[in-house]
Amino acid sequence: MTMAASNGSNGSKGARASYGKGQSIGNGNGKISPMAEASALAQQVADGQGGGVRADAPSPVEADVDATLGVMKSAVRELLVGVGENPEREGLLRTPQRVAEAMRFLTQGYNQSLETLVNGAIFDEGHNEMVLVRDIDLFSLCEHHMLPFLGKAHVAYIPNQKVVGLSKLARIVEMYARRLQVQERLTRQVAEAVETILEPRGVAVVVEATHMCMVMRGVQKPSSWTVTSAMLGVFQDDQKTREEFLNLIRHQPSFH
Numbered sequence: 001m002t003m004a005a006s007n008g009s010n011g012s013k014g015a016r017a018s019y020g021k022g023q024s025i026g027n028g029n030g031k032i033s034p035m036a037e038a039s040a041l042a043q044q045v046a047d048g049q050g051g052g053v054r055a056d057a058p059s060p061v062e063a064d065v066d067a068t069l070g071v072m073k074s075a076v077r078e079l080l081v082g083v084g085e086n087p088e089r090e091g092l093l094r095t096p097q098r099v100a101e102a103m104r105f106l107t108q109g110y111n112q113s114l115e116t117l118v119n120g121a122i123f124d125e126g127h128n129e130m131v132l133v134r135d136i137d138l139f140s141l142c143e144h145h146m147l148p149f150l151g152k153a154h155v156a157y158i159p160n161q162k163v164v165g166l167s168k169l170a171r172i173v174e175m176y177a178r179r180l181q182v183q184e185r186l187t188r189q190v191a192e193a194v195e196t197i198l199e200p201r202g203v204a205v206v207v208e209a210t211h212m213c214m215v216m217r218g219v220q221k222p223s224s225w226t227v228t229s230a231m232l233g234v235f236q237d238d239q240k241t242r243e244e245f246l247n248l249i250r251h252q253p254s255f256h
């Protein structure tokens, strides 16, 4: 689990999630500047209301988020008890909070939308050659075990006039990866997203990933990895185009 949590931020390639509603979740616990705090205090003193209405009282939305986080925390506590641990043990005291926050972060794709994500980054370039971004780091959670799967995504399209900023392709992968997923659906969703925003002549997506639910439990095949692909438009219809794409991404899997 640690691996996914720490890699999750690497994988974002500087994508600081400044586009999501989920942003308030991560830093919800009072990033109030000393100045603001001081002036709020001063205001309270002036109003003669010592510990009265707090200037940083959570908004209804934040209160909602807090309530959900509370539910998640108690669920984690129960999990700890279930595996025979003592949640009061010092090392575990803040674990429910940490796990709940980590899960929030790793599933923040639920709070993002394609429209907001690509907002303003579609250009009419008249470019009609294949555009390929390969080796996009990918970190997700399988919906069957809620364990990480991680690897690389390769996304290509052949434009029909419209192109999108290259970093947006990585963002699209990230948005769908940060949900509970199965690799096949993730692959298809990325392809369909590119098709929706660009109406290109074709889209190809290949995802190579290794699943912790296979590696760490059950069959325990540490080196097993799964490849899924989605081909739309000319990539599906034209074998030559498809082969060109597959040749361009052919390489040793680089996530070992």
Ligand SMILES: [Zn+2]
Binding pocket: 142, 143, 144, 145, 146, 147, 211, 213, 214
């Ligand atoms: Zn699984």
